[in-house]
Amino acid sequence: xxxxxxxxxxxxxxxxxxxxxxxxxxxxxxxxxxxxxxxxxxxxxxxxxxxxxxxxxxxxxxxxxxxxxxxxxxxxxxxxxxxxxxxxxxxxxxxxxxxxxxxxxxxxxxxxxxxxxxxxxxxxxxxxxxxxxxxxxxxxxxxxxxxxxxxxxxxxxxxxxxxxxxxxxxxxxxxxxxxxxxxxxxxxxxxxxxxxxxxxxxxxxxxxxxxxxxxxxxxxxxxxxxxxxxxxxxxxxxxxxxxxxxxxxxxxxxxxxxxxxxxxxxxxxxxxxxxxxxxxxxxxxxxxxxxxxxxxxxxxxxxxxxxxxxxxxxxxxxxxxxxxxxxxxxxxxxxxxxxxxxxxxxxxxxxxxxxxxxxxxxxxxxxxxxxx
Amino acid sequence: xxxxxxxxxxxxxxxxxxxxxxxxxxxxxxxxxxxxxxxxxxxxxxxxxxxxxxxxxxxxxxxxxxxxxxxxxxxxxxxxxxxxxxxxxxxxxxxxxxxxxxxxxxxxxxxxxxxxxxxxxxxxxxxxxxxxxxxxxxxxxxxxxxxxxxxxxxxxxxxxxxxxxxxxxxxxxxxxxxxxxxxxxxxxxxxxxxxxxxxxxxxxxxxxxx
Numbered sequence: 001x002x003x004x005x006x007x008x009x010x011x012x013x014x015x016x017x018x019x020x021x022x023x024x025x026x027x028x029x030x031x032x033x034x035x036x037x038x039x040x041x042x043x044x045x046x047x048x049x050x051x052x053x054x055x056x057x058x059x060x061x062x063x064x065x066x067x068x069x070x071x072x073x074x075x076x077x078x079x080x081x082x083x084x085x086x087x088x089x090x091x092x093x094x095x096x097x098x099x100x101x102x103x104x105x106x107x108x109x110x111x112x113x114x115x116x117x118x119x120x121x122x123x124x125x126x127x128x129x130x131x132x133x134x135x136x137x138x139x140x141x142x143x144x145x146x147x148x149x150x151x152x153x154x155x156x157x158x159x160x161x162x163x164x165x166x167x168x169x170x171x172x173x174x175x176x177x178x179x180x181x182x183x184x185x186x187x188x189x190x191x192x193x194x195x196x197x198x199x200x201x202x203x204x205x206x207x208x209x210x211x212x213x214x215x216x217x218x219x220x221x222x223x224x225x226x227x228x229x230x231x232x233x234x235x236x237x238x239x240x241x242x243x244x245x246x247x248x249x250x251x252x253x254x255x256x257x258x259x260x261x262x263x264x265x266x267x268x269x270x271x272x273x274x275x276x277x278x279x280x281x282x283x284x285x286x287x288x289x290x291x292x293x294x295x296x297x298x299x300x301x302x303x304x305x306x307x308x309x310x311x312x313x314x315x316x317x318x319x320x321x322x323x324x325x326x327x328x329x330x331x332x333x334x335x336x337x338x339x340x341x342x343x344x345x346x347x348x349x350x351x352x353x354x355x356x357x358x359x360x361x362x363x364x365x366x367x368x369x370x371x372x
Numbered sequence: 373x374x375x376x377x378x379x380x381x382x383x384x385x386x387x388x389x390x391x392x393x394x395x396x397x398x399x400x401x402x403x404x405x406x407x408x409x410x411x412x413x414x415x416x417x418x419x420x421x422x423x424x425x426x427x428x429x430x431x432x433x434x435x436x437x438x439x440x441x442x443x444x445x446x447x448x449x450x451x452x453x454x455x456x457x458x459x460x461x462x463x464x465x466x467x468x469x470x471x472x473x474x475x476x477x478x479x480x481x482x483x484x485x486x487x488x489x490x491x492x493x494x495x496x497x498x499x500x501x502x503x504x505x506x507x508x509x510x511x512x513x514x515x516x517x518x519x520x521x522x523x524x525x526x527x528x529x530x531x532x533x534x535x536x537x538x539x540x541x542x543x544x545x546x547x548x549x550x551x552x553x554x555x556x557x558x559x560x561x562x563x564x565x566x567x568x569x570x571x572x573x574x575x576x577x578x579x580x581x582x
Contacts, residue, residue, distance in 0.1 A: 050523075055497070110497060113470025113524045183475065187432040253430040282551060308522060308552040309568070334522060 008081055008162060008225065019226065021085065022236040026274060026300055028328040028352040036234050037332075037358040039083035044071035046095040050114035058109040058116055060101070060143040068093065069154045076159055086234025086355065087164050087225075092151040092218075094169035099211050100179040101144040104131060118179035128180070129199070132206035139213055148214065152221035164230035165222030167215050167243070173264040174248035176207040187251045190260055200260060208264045212271050215242055231276055233303070233330050233357055239273030243303075250283035257289045262296075269297035276301040276330060282310040285319050294326045303330035303357075306338045313341050317349075324352040332357040375415055379408070379444070383416035384423075386436025388443050395444040405451035413444055417486055421571040435475075438482040445486055459490045461513035461581050464506060464544070466494035468527035473520030476550060479570040480516060487574045500527070500534035507540050514577055517563075519550040528553075529561040545580045549573060 010018070024032055045068055048054065072090065081088055100118030101107050109116050123131050139145050148168070155165050171179075177200070178186040189196040219229060219240060228238040246265060249257045269275045277299055279290060284304055293299045302323050306313065323329055331354055333339040339358045347354060375381060379398065382390035398408050420437040423429045463484050467477050474496050481491045492510065494502060507515060517528045528548050535541040545564040548557070558566035565580055567573035 108472060110470045110472055110524075112527065113472075113497075113521050115470075115521060115523065117472045184435065188436065191432055191436070251431045253432075256430075256432075309550075309554045 008164070010081065014082065015226075018082070018085075018087075019236060023238075025235055025328050025353050025355060026237060028324075030352060031348075032353040033347060034085040034353070034355040035358060036083045036086040036355060039080060039088050040359065041075050041079065041088070043094060044068055044075055045093040046114050049095060049109050049116070050112055053111040054109045055111040056109060058096075058107045060147060063093075063096070063147050065147055065151045065154060069151065069158055072155065073158050076163060081163055083234050087230050087236060089164045089166040089230045089232060089234050090155060090159055091166045091168040091232060092148070092155055096144075096168075097171060097179065098144065098148060098168055099170050099176045099207065099214065102139070102142050102148075102210055102214060103135065103176055103180055103207065105179050120182045120185075121180045123180075125181070125199075129202055129206070132203065132210070136206060136209055136213070139210070145214060145217070149217055149221060152218045156221055156223050160223055164225035164234075164236070165218075166230055166232050166241075167218040167222070169232075170211050170215050170243070172244060172246035172248065172261075172268070173204045173207040173211065174246050174261045176211070177203050178248045178251075180207075183248070183251065186248070187256075190252060190256050193259075204260065204264050208267055211244075211268060216240075216271075229274075231274070233276070233355060235330075235355065237274035237300075240271075241274040241276070242268060242272035243276050243278060244268045244299075245278035246288075247280065247283075249288050250280070254289050258292065262289055262292055265293060266297040269293065269299040273298070274300045276303050278303045278305065280305050280307050280310065281316055282307040284323075285311055285316060290323070299327065301328045301330065302326075303332060305332040306334065306342070308335050308338070313338065313346060317346055320346070320350060324350045324354060326352075328353040328355070330355045330357050332359065334359045375419060377412050377415075379412045380416045380419070383413060383440045383444060384420055384437055386433060386440050388440045391440040391444045392447060395447045399447070399451065404455065405448040406455055409445065409448055409452065413441055413448075414486070417441055417483070424571070435479065438479060438486070441486050442482055458488075460488040460578065461490070462511060463489045463491045463514050463516060463577065464494065464503075464510065464512040465491060465516040465518065466498035466503065467496040467518045467520070467550075468524050468531060469497060469499045470527055471519050471521050471524040472496045473518070473550075476520070476570065477516075477518040480518070480549065480567070480573045483570045483574050484577060487578075489574075489577065500531045503531050504534050504538045504540060507535065507544055508538065512544050514545045514547055514580055516547045516549065516573070516577075518548075519553060522552045525552055525557065528557075528563070532562055547573065547577060547580065 079088060095116050097116060097118040104121035104123055105118035107116050108119055189200055228236055229241045230236050231241040232243050246261055249261055281304055333342055379394040382394055424434045465477060465481055467474055481493050485491050517531055519525055519528055547565045547567055548563045549567045555566045565576045567576045
């Protein structure tokens with residue numbers, strides 16, 4: 001793996017303190033508290049989708065990497081490299097469902113929703129595995145993959161001297177398989193193992209491999225930062241990081257999740273020295289097999305996003321305690337009310353190290369960046 | 373709550389083929405469509421809803437049961453119409469502008485239909501103008517707005533404001549739901565009701581009609 005490698009000029013006192021603290025995060029140092037999210041930068045493509053009300057099919061030809069890179073430079077230049085206790089990191093166009101797009105899904109932009117969704121791949125089920133195998137063998141020729149690589153090479157050149165570059169949002173194997181097949185079809189297929197088990201496992205494995213290849217490519221092009229890498233939450237680690245997720249698990253029982261999905265989460269977590277597994281509060285309490293990850297994989301951290309209409313934080317608290325007793329936790333709040341409850345009532349009671357990723361709900365809802 | 377009725381069990385188990393076969397057989401044996409619906413099919417959804425709440429079954433099983441129920445009700449529909457079975461009300465539903473999530477909305481539609489509502493589904497990514505146009509020309513009792521994304525929540529308020537501007541707000545009641553939606557948000561934007569899930573949506577819709 002080629003490593004570009006950059007060391008950003010940081011004031012000496014910040015440098016020492018930050019790297020020491022980030023090592024303490026990974027060690028799940030009891031009682032340690034960190035904060036980030038106050039130096040939020042609205043992603044240029046997401047903002048463009050919203051402001052220009054871009055709707056309908058979004059094809060790879062519509063993605064103008066050069067123009068977006070220029071917009072990244074404009075959006076980030078002059079910003080402080082620190083976001084309270086963590087680094088301000090740059091990932092490229094997380095609004096695009098990259099893994100799904102690379103795998104052949106059709107992408108649809110949602111205008112004012114400031115988002116994009118993946119729609120089922122227009123590929124016959126009988127041809128799907130052959131398509132995925134061919135994709136993996138020739139992934140460098142895939143048009144979405146090529147643009148992502150161009151973007152990361154460009155990001156490193158344009159901003160890598162000033163900010164750490166991180167991989168973009170990459171969804172999990174079940175999320176991707178669900179997008180390719182259609183989510184309802186995917187979960188129904190899991191319920192008929194006699195007919196579908198072999199097919200689904202092969203598809204999930206191929207989705208996992210696409211995730212791993214595309215994620216590692218971004219980290220390679222984005223380059224090292226002070227001898228390591230920073231993840232999406234700005235935490236530095238002295239090794240490769242990966243952010244993994246599996247929101248599709250919310251659709252199925254723990255039994256089905258274990259039977260079909262867990263194996264691939266372990267495979268993804270084991271591919272990195274420092275991985276974070278993303279979850280939502282809406283399903284973390286009852287549904288998900290997250291408890292099996294720490295003991296069976298190299299997973300290093302959990303991230304829990306508090307959903308605005310999910311279970312109350314009072315209800316969630318025992319689960320959060322359990323998570324944090326096992327691994328360091330990134331706790332993300334997206335409303336001011338939840339941020340206040342977390343800070344005032346619960347933060348001091350959590351046993352391990354907690355990074356509060358506090359998203360300003362007003363700016364988030366309005367799709368705005370916080371002023372430089 | 374449990375059942376030993378074969379048709380009820382077929383729906384609970386999401387067994388489409390058996391549900392169709394037994395519904396046709398019941399009609400052929402002279403059982404009234406209304407009786408099949410109220411005594412054999414609706415209890416299936418009540419039991420399914422209870423099991424889902426108790427976490428005895430999960431989302432796929434719930435969806436499969438709802439599908440089986442819909443298939444069976446489709447067979448009964450012509451007979452129900454002949455017997456003059458009253459429709460509870462007319463319900464217009466859609467996911468708001470900028471949002472393409474439809475699993476929750478589809479489930480709410482199915483539950484409403486199975487409980488006697490006539491449902492018109494405008495689909496996903498529905499603009500304020502499209503809602504207004506349909507409400508203006510249609511004869512709806514309730515409009516259901518769905519959103520999955522935090523960033524599309526304001527579109528719910530936009531629709532309500534659009535209805536006010538068009539003089540249509542008092543023509544319909546408005547219910548909202550979706551992952552980021554709360555009762556507090558419903559109160560804030562002036563919606564008439566909020567439903568946290570598909571099962572409660574039917575009860576709240578009925579209550580709204582008074």
